[in-house]
Amino acid sequence: MASIDATAAGSGAVNAPYRMCRFTGLKVDQAAETLIKVNAVTAVIFLAIGGLMGLGVALTRWPAIQILPPEWFYLVLTGHGANVLLFWIIFFEIAVLYFASAILLGSRLAAPKVAWLAYVLMVAGALMANYAVLRGDSTVMFTSYVPMQASQWFYLGLIIFAVGALIGVMEFFATLVVAKAENTYEGSVPLVTFGAITAAIIAVFTLASG
Template identity: 50%
Template sequence: MAVPTTRPVSTNESEYWSCLTTKLRVHRSVVPPLMVNAVTAVVFLLIGGILALLIALTRWEAVHLLNPEWYYVVLTLHAWSMLIFWIIFMEVAILYFASAIVLNFRLVNPTAAWVAYGLMLGGSLLGAGVVTFQGTAYDQPMLTSYAPLRIHPLFLVAVVVFAVGAFVALGVFFATVWRATREKAYTGSLPLATFGAFVAAVIAFESLLGGAVAYTWQLLHALGLVKTIDAEMYRVLFWLLGHGSQQINLAAM
């Protein structure tokens, strides 16, 4: 079996620098979007961990820290921070590393990578804000937002915006791998790390598609544009996101 190797694809060495840890040549275009996604992922992981402590202190009968209203606010924020936002932001960082850095190539369309990050961050912050300040007029979505709960339309918009941003990031990854292959940035078969990330990206696409369809359907229902929503079919679509999002980082790692 041929061992894949990489070779320089640009004569402008000023566009590259050498990583002191991995010894890989890194194109300047990939570092900022990779790092900002990785840092954002860790921030959401930290927030989720703090919220988990608040939940534990509330369930501890001797403390009972939060009242019921705030308990479900914190529970919703914890679920989305730990099970969606942290995982997908880190997944995007892994995809950028496994495509541009492992293949010794530039990141195709860094502007699109920044647009993706902006949409993902904006969607996540909007969703968190709605959950925190919506009051009692709407139900807390928790993780699943099962129909027929009365979910705030802005929260549903936030989830769809986040999904669109993630789709754009996946497009940047696939385009980078395709261009690196076309321009022969490496020889032999696709490196194992990139192949694993490619599988993870396919799972992410399927997961996000299911989630986007489910939440768009529920948004249309919340706005009165769709009269009914099939609760069972909604669950099927949602769990494409719910289960798939737990598998993408496993596949990448």
């Protein structure tokens, strides 16, 4: 384990633990690395949950099997949509944003504790929304508005998840500022980072608008 060389990184640099990747030669901030792994693994878990629900829906539509009872079909379909089209994608996007900022730019993560707060809020919100769906009173798919109203726990879960995701995106932007201030890269940002910036801007508008 080593620390960032303040002289090489800029006069305003802050010491942070990192390691050198033996394959790419990239300087990897260990706090960012842990958060990337945790968010990516969590994304895959929600993808697996949503995938199993989708399999149940598909097998139910197969007349020879019809694995789910009628009252469970739209319930499971709602859970499938939320997990596959929302939770897994955004968890994975947060992991990509941290990689495109802290890792590709050789920077420390701006505020790891804030990033962990974002993760906890996202997990809590996703679990709360899934709980509301499995209770059976939030079978609304993506039409969770009047006249198809879901449980208050479903809406609260989505709001908490969105707040956590927004905090994660803000952490990404803050890390870009840190990288620029500490001169961890030269010239313009890499193309992957530029793409991540575009995705982050879209995410802010999407999450903020509900």
